[in-house]
Amino acid sequence: MQKELSDHTEILVRFNEADPLGIVWHGHYIRYFEDGREAFGNKYGIGYLDFYRNGYVVPIVNVECSYKKSVRYGDKIRVETTYHPCEAAKIKFSYRLFNVKTEELVATGSTVQVFLEAKTSVLQLINPVFFEEWKNIHLRAQ
Amino acid sequence: MQKELSDHTEILVRFNEADPLGIVWHGHYIRYFEDGREAFGNKYGIGYLDFYRNGYVVPIVNVECSYKKSVRYGDKIRVETTYHPCEAAKIKFSYRLFNVKTEELVATGSTVQVFLEAKTSVLQLINPVFFEEWKNIHLRAQ
Amino acid sequence: MQKELSDHTEILVRFNEADPLGIVWHGHYIRYFEDGREAFGNKYGIGYLDFYRNGYVVPIVNVECSYKKSVRYGDKIRVETTYHPCEAAKIKFSYRLFNVKTEELVATGSTVQVFLEAKTSVLQLINPVFFEEWKNIHLRAQ
Amino acid sequence: MQKELSDHTEILVRFNEADPLGIVWHGHYIRYFEDGREAFGNKYGIGYLDFYRNGYVVPIVNVECSYKKSVRYGDKIRVETTYHPCEAAKIKFSYRLFNVKTEELVATGSTVQVFLEAKTSVLQLINPVFFEEWKNIHLRAQ
Numbered sequence: 001m002q003k004e005l006s007d008h009t010e011i012l013v014r015f016n017e018a019d020p021l022g023i024v025w026h027g028h029y030i031r032y033f034e035d036g037r038e039a040f041g042n043k044y045g046i047g048y049l050d051f052y053r054n055g056y057v058v059p060i061v062n063v064e065c066s067y068k069k070s071v072r073y074g075d076k077i078r079v080e081t082t083y084h085p086c087e088a089a090k091i092k093f094s095y096r097l098f099n100v101k102t103e104e105l106v107a108t109g110s111t112v113q114v115f116l117e118a119k120t121s122v123l124q125l126i127n128p129v130f131f132e133e134w135k136n137i138h139l140r141a142q
Numbered sequence: 143m144q145k146e147l148s149d150h151t152e153i154l155v156r157f158n159e160a161d162p163l164g165i166v167w168h169g170h171y172i173r174y175f176e177d178g179r180e181a182f183g184n185k186y187g188i189g190y191l192d193f194y195r196n197g198y199v200v201p202i203v204n205v206e207c208s209y210k211k212s213v214r215y216g217d218k219i220r221v222e223t224t225y226h227p228c229e230a231a232k233i234k235f236s237y238r239l240f241n242v243k244t245e246e247l248v249a250t251g252s253t254v255q256v257f258l259e260a261k262t263s264v265l266q267l268i269n270p271v272f273f274e275e276w277k278n279i280h281l282r283a284q
Numbered sequence: 285m286q287k288e289l290s291d292h293t294e295i296l297v298r299f300n301e302a303d304p305l306g307i308v309w310h311g312h313y314i315r316y317f318e319d320g321r322e323a324f325g326n327k328y329g330i331g332y333l334d335f336y337r338n339g340y341v342v343p344i345v346n347v348e349c350s351y352k353k354s355v356r357y358g359d360k361i362r363v364e365t366t367y368h369p370c371e372a373a374k375i376k377f378s379y380r381l382f383n384v385k386t387e388e389l390v391a392t393g394s395t396v397q398v399f400l401e402a403k404t405s406v407l408q409l410i411n412p413v414f415f416e417e418w419k420n421i422h423l424r425a426q
Numbered sequence: 427m428q429k430e431l432s433d434h435t436e437i438l439v440r441f442n443e444a445d446p447l448g449i450v451w452h453g454h455y456i457r458y459f460e461d462g463r464e465a466f467g468n469k470y471g472i473g474y475l476d477f478y479r480n481g482y483v484v485p486i487v488n489v490e491c492s493y494k495k496s497v498r499y500g501d502k503i504r505v506e507t508t509y510h511p512c513e514a515a516k517i518k519f520s521y522r523l524f525n526v527k528t529e530e531l532v533a534t535g536s537t538v539q540v541f542l543e544a545k546t547s548v549l550q551l552i553n554p555v556f557f558e559e560w561k562n563i564h565l566r567a568q
Contacts, residue, residue: 014457014460014461014464015303015304015309015460015464015474016303016309016311016457016460018303018304019299019300019302019303019304020299020302020303020304020305020306020357021199021201021304022304023201025299025300026172026201026202026205027169027172027173027176027300030168030169030172031169031440031442034169034440034441034442035440038440038441047500048441048499049499049500057163059163059165059168059209059212060168060209061208061209062206062207062208062209063168063205063206063207064204064205064206064207065204065205065206066203066204067201067202067203067204070201073304073474073475074473074475156315156318156319156322157318157322157332157445157446157451158315158318158445158451158453160445160446161441161442161444161445161446162441162444162445162446162447162448162499163446164446167441167442169442173298173300176298176299176300177298180298180299189358190299190357191357191358215332215333215446216331216333305483305485307485310456310485310486310489311453311456311457311460314452314453314456315453318453341447343447343449343452343493343496344452344493345492345493346490346491346492346493347452347489347490347491348488348489348490348491349488349489349490350487350488351485351486351487351488354485
């Protein structure tokens with residue numbers, strides 16, 4: 001059985017990310033997810049550049065976000081990013097965003113990525129070897 | 143039985159919307175959905191400002207997007223926006239994005255919005271009267 | 285003597301471009317300039333892709349913007365883009381933004397671009413031949 | 427005689443900030459300036475929200491940026507923000523952006539802001555009292 005793997009990072013809401021209602025425009029959360037995914041990738045050695053060095057790009061094929069509480073300019077958000085192992089040649093992350101000050105859950109979401117060979121853009125139907133190895137190292141149940 | 147209501151608008155992909163892989167960054171599609179929703183709102187009299195004049199704001203509580211084909215700088219996209227009537231006090235839209243040149247379906251998605259009273263931010267559990275009237279005018283089956 | 289060359293295009297201010305004060309965030313004007321430059325390039329055959337096909341990229345090395353009047357969500361802006369010929373191997377544009385409804389001048393600005401050979405990123409000290417030809421065709425005084 | 431006041435903050439270039447050429451799109455630097463100004467404001471007590479609490483908003487009336495070196499996804503930038511005191515009712519900042527790894531200067535720029543009374547949007551011709559006090563505290567020559 002495989003365990004899940006998580007990481008978290010903090011983001012300060014920028015002035016230009018809030019809309020005329022004073023709250024963060026919903027589209028920016030997709031960027032917060034990317035910030036979370038990137039912090040995760042940097043920590044565990046599977047950032048965009050790591051995939052690229054191994055010959056792959058990993059475009060997003062699905063994203064979903066549910067908004068629970070509004071977030072305002074000056075708020076600090078904590079993004080909790082969790083990798084969910086799966087058999088298919090896909091990379092699944094879920095995200096939980098918290099208001100650091102109030103500890104309220106402000107949003108949840110998920111992304112799914114696939115593997116394309118960088119040179120040919122051909123979709124991979126099985127996980128690349130280096131990624132299977134990464135999973136073995138990081139996700140093996142003890 | 144209620145019919146659905148659709149509209150479409152065209153968008154030219156900007157240089158700054160493409161990422162280092164040359165394709166549109168996935169987060170920008172959320173903006174294309176908004177462009178579609180806005181064109182719909184302008185056509186049928188339910189833009190953000192119409193809601194506001196009636197005393198309501200209509201924040202997004204859920205967004206979902208599935209990516210089928212990549213889109214590049216210089217491509218023209220057609221956003222087809224469809225309003226899906228529902229009994230609950232919610233506004234549901236679905237979106238289909240096409241590459242104008244190739245007529246390929248490049249992405250699909252959906253959004254859900256709720257009604258908050260603008261002054262108090264109180265969530266509305268039933269549809270505001272003006273919105274019910276709008277539905278009666280535009281969605282009544284002939 | 286060389287004449288100047290101008291073009292104009294219209295832009296509808298998006299909801300997500302306005303900030304918590306209800307007015308368009310100043311950074312978005314840089315994008316409006318790009319929209320103007322792009323409309324100009326499409327009209328006169330010197331868009332980014334035209335440069336690229338001729339073996340060059342033309343990065344911005346300077347941008348300047350002065351803000352005269354605020355612009356709000358729902359406003360329509362007209363970008364007037366003017367090409368200013370110069371002897372150096374540079375591309376100089378100036379921009380004037382007007383509120384379409386009130387005809388007020390809302391902002392002015394300028395950009396300077398240089399030529400890099402696309403393959404080597406080497407800065408060009410004289411204008412590429414194709415660009416001199418473009419200038420001869422479009423800017424020759426009658 | 428008044429001294430200058432500086433601060434610096436670091437920014438990690440996001441994937442979605444790089445353009446199809448692999449380098450950061452020039453418009454994003456305006457946001458880096460804002461990040462620098464904001465870090466400065468938080469440190470010295472003159473952030474947007476501090477102005478607002480004192481009854482003023484401080485819109486940008488001019489921005490200028492010169493680009494020296496390109497910056498790429500994954501690069502870390504240090505923004506050095508310097509406040510330049512002036513007699514007029516204006517707020518002048520200059521910015522220097524460095525590539526943290528190479529210590530190269532990648533861009534320079536400046537912004538000018540004015541004071542509007544928040545309620546009336548009336549332009550202030552002399553510095554608000556609280557801002558003069560702030561200057562006295564922080565900029566007095568010893």
